[in-house]
Amino acid sequence: MEPVTVTFTGRLEAFLEPLAAGQDGGRAAWQEAVALPTAASRWDRLLCEEALPLQLLPHQRRAVLQVLGPLEGRAILADEVGLGKTVEALLVARELMERGLAQTLLALVPAGLVGQWLWEAQRVGVPLERPGGTRSWSRAPRLITTLERARRPEVRELLTQRSWDVVVVDEAHRLQNPATLSFRLVDGLQKKYLLLLTATPMQNELRELYHLVTLLRPGHFHTLASFRRYFMLDRREPRNLPLLRERLREVMVRTTRREAALELPPRRVRVERLAPNEAEAHLLAQALAAAREAAAALPQGKGRLALVTLLKQAASSPASLAQSLERLSRRGGMLGRERAARLLAWCRQVPVSTKLEAAVRLLQEPEPALVFTEFRGTQVALAQRLRQEGWEPLLLHGGMGSREREAVLRAFARGEGRVLVATDAGSVGHNLQFCRRVINVDLPWNPMRLEQRIGRVHRYGQLRPVEVVHLVLQGSLEESILRLLMEKLNLFERVVGELELILGDAGLNVEAELAQVLAGPEPPEAVLARVGERITQAARRYEAARRRLGWLDLAEGGRP
Template sequence: MGADGARPAGEDPSVRGARVGGRRTDRPAPLSDGTRAGHAATRPHASADRGRGGLGNTIQAGLLLNELASQVDGFRAIVVTPAGLREQWRRELTARFSLEAVVADTAWLSSAARDLPSDVNPWALPGIYLASLDFVKRPEVLRALEDVTWDLFVLDEAHGAGTATARLSAARALGLRSRRVLLLTATPPDGDPPQLAAMAGIGRLAGDDALVEFRRTRDDAGVAAGRRTVLLQVRLSTAERRMHRLLTRYTQMVWAEAGARTDPHARLASAVLRKRALSSAWSLAASAHRRATLLDAVRPEPSAAQLLLPLDDDTVDDEVSDRVLGAPGLADGEKERALLRRIEVSARGASTCEAKLAFLLRFLRRASEPAIVFTEYRDTLLQLERAVRSAGFAPLLLHGGMLPRERTAVQHAFNEHGTLLLATDAASEGLNLHSRCRLVIHFELPWTPVRLEQRTGRVDRLGQQRRVHEVLLVARHTAERIVLAPLIRRARIASRHGRRGALALAAFTESRVTQAVMGGRPLAVPDTAATDLFVTFALRAEAQREAERIAFQRRFSTDRCTTPRPVVTLRRCRTTPSLTVIYRVWLEDQHGRCVHSIVVPLAIDVRVARAARRARELRALVEGTQEEHGAQIRATVDLASSADLRLATAQHGAVVATLRRRERALSGSLPSAARQLVQAGLFDRRAVHEAEARQRSAALLAADTEDRTEAMLKSARLSPHVTLVAARLNLRGSG
């Protein structure tokens, strides 16, 4: 423009790089997620955040919780997570977002039942509740949860819901009663289409679009690749090699006979024995003895209802049940028991001097830094504990037999001063163990790369300042060296190739690996075609621009100002006198809430008759310029912000329309999953009272739906506002 005109300040070197437009900024958005809400909210039934472990899933959920808690009156949210992670979630929500959350367990529910009137559902009170999936799946707990409509349902470790399980039924029940659903997983079951479809269906109502997926890699999160993986081969003793030969011969016989008679239980038992042998000779000796004892007893044939299908990929346990070990394998029972006793004797002899254990002790002495040693089974863990204590170490233990508060105490102790942690896979999901440790040792190789990733993810996560070292101990001349080690190498290479690599990694399920190990054949590469269950947004570039915009706007934030007047400053320069002004443009709904905000910087050429030095004179100059060129300034601001405001208005309208549809759908009658999990016919007066209470609750929910729908209609109408935030006079001259 000419003299005394307004122009976008992008031409001013003092604000070079500033851009007009962006997303909501009345609350600072996350650096990598500033634009996610706009995409996901138009499909609010569910969003899936899928990325490598340790890349901040808890933080992403916390940002969403914090945002909604500030917007929604009477906000109710439930976060369902593994039991051992509830306290960690509570601490992080408090420390990072000042959000108080309730750890909902049996003790809390009993206390609430005592303290509240009998007709008050404790889950209906506003708040954020943290519960485990195994707790909410209990029929007596789920029944009360189903009487509540949730503003947000977060399912952590969503892959753990499985397929055709009570866990999945509970997750679906909560999702169908939630306005928004967020699924978090670092290990999505891409290689198991039925399980992936089951997970994608959580919270989905008729007519909903596909699940919105946000998949993040280390690069997306700004975390440099800092992991070094080393496979160390261990030469076994003569006794150990003999033990493996005996076991391989026996398990191949069982695998063949069981396959001929289509007996999955016997195959499962033989696979478990192979895994136990690779864990330790001590573990195999215990299992062989126990299996022989169980086969000696007169036991009924196991039914399909008693045993899981072979190697359920969702199950994380560090002990082997008698139901698994006791399944008969060979038709000749006497021959089978004789073989098992030979294996037991051989294993006990090999356990007196295990090569892997001796190798581990030497390695720990040389490492001289905090380390985590993972093993699959608890009895191997206890054997390791005895050995390392005898060698002078003071280990901490984490295993599946510990209470959540005991695991939390161990986690704190290791992060504060621990030098050695021995853990089973009970500690491989969600726990933060990276504050002092960067070394993870796998005493044996898990039969799925996903489990390996979960283990190492305890230290390879956001906040880790050093290169992570992952050490895998591989027994020579065993399935570890022949099948599993090449699989791990292939998985590590695949993990570097984005989504296609992630699909290949997840496709190597434990069931497929077991078929290869037990069948003695190479592991085939499965089909890794992407599914159409998800709509994926590539937001990395947009998120980076959003982060830059937010950083720019924070420079002009007026939140800390004690006066509503704009900030006015003077700057000496060698250029033509000009006035740099910052306008804030925002959209406000009928409730007075800011739903979108941007800043527009302008540079205005001015003529100054004399040097304005005092704040009063500077302010008068700014006010005079606005009066003289007000129409031109407003036109320039409108031109600079109109495209962004149109986009924001359209997105807001789409969000409101989608939330209204969801609200109406949720108000309909839904079947009770809890009532399908209990026996029919157990009716008495208490059931009648409960039904009456549910009817009252449903009436309240219907009224709440009407109020919310009316409020949404009002919030859909937006009005623009403009205000001057700051001004700076750029005046020729020196100091």
């Protein structure tokens, strides 16, 4: 008889304590104390669930147990966008660690989602570390980084020399081509368990699906030639669907929003286009002219993003722009002391901020509200204005420690402050669904960050319609960008997560695009028109891919 390896999960006391008291520990306590990973039937419950500070949705629990049991820890998590694939992947890792089956973890995620991943990982109890020097790349047990950074030769060498228990790749559709550095990197990692997260396991052709599955389980579909023969009518149309679905169930978990029955209350978005006063209009025009003049004197690619930030501050509030200009008028920098001093003088001639007055007007309603701004200068100015009205707003910003931020959020939840004014530090990781009003004093030009703001209140657990108000100055670049995103991207009608896929496909960075043309003769509106066309094309590709995935219903009998 061959020996059986038993792994203790850390809950052995549940079995030993009754024995010490002279009682029978019982079969149930023994089964909870150990993990027998070779028996799929042992994965009938999650040992870590009782200690979690979040409530799992039924489809999430089902997905995690399926990955741990029948799929043996190697799976494509292909839930539709917005259903919590990040939490599912982290829970798989947490449960494997809880049972003593894993210790090391490498997460490869998009740069824009690193912060969200870190927060979710902390919440689930699998803290991740951003690597610094060679020592952390070589020895840290749980790392998070981007595919772009991991592909660098010196980093790739360090990562592939180690053995990893769990490797997680978000946006795994970027691995659909075996000729890419990303595919070869993940393929070359020494790994026991592998989780590939993507809402679009096939974007254009069925062979992309074949390559993704082959990366996960080499030989699962045999050769590409046999896959074509048995499962492809043409590049995009599958054949032998029942058999193909059966084979995919062995490597993939996919839940649709229909199956999850996850319906949120409606989101009502209103844009208030405000006419700037004469001094504000002049300031906006002078800021744009000064930025273009300064950009023309800078080397290609040097300092222009900082000039774009100044334009965003001008659209936010004179107080925010003045904060930067005071520093630049003393130290110089990309704008130059003379230009900075001239603009600062114009800032000080603005008698009142139209946006801040509009925010005060909207906040007259007694219901709690979450107010967002990108800049501390605007936050401070709005707080001062609200205090003049006799209110004491709560403030949340990136300069606060985690304990201080949590204290502010608890006070807001208890109703100790009717208004929470937050910078974008409050747009990631905090669940504020007890509030239903969001006012954006200014707009981040990255649509993902805008969606993150709204997502703090418009999320699972919200029971009431959500009201969102955007304050925009007429004639500003901010107004042009908002019009672009609303018309080309259907920004506020998209499901959370769709934006990421579309913008990633388009390679879109609005700030970087504008930074490159500040010094040229082309007006910003022409640049935005080109960006809009790229968004349109990327959105069409996404919608086509989503339609092509209509056959990918892996639920038995077509139901969850």
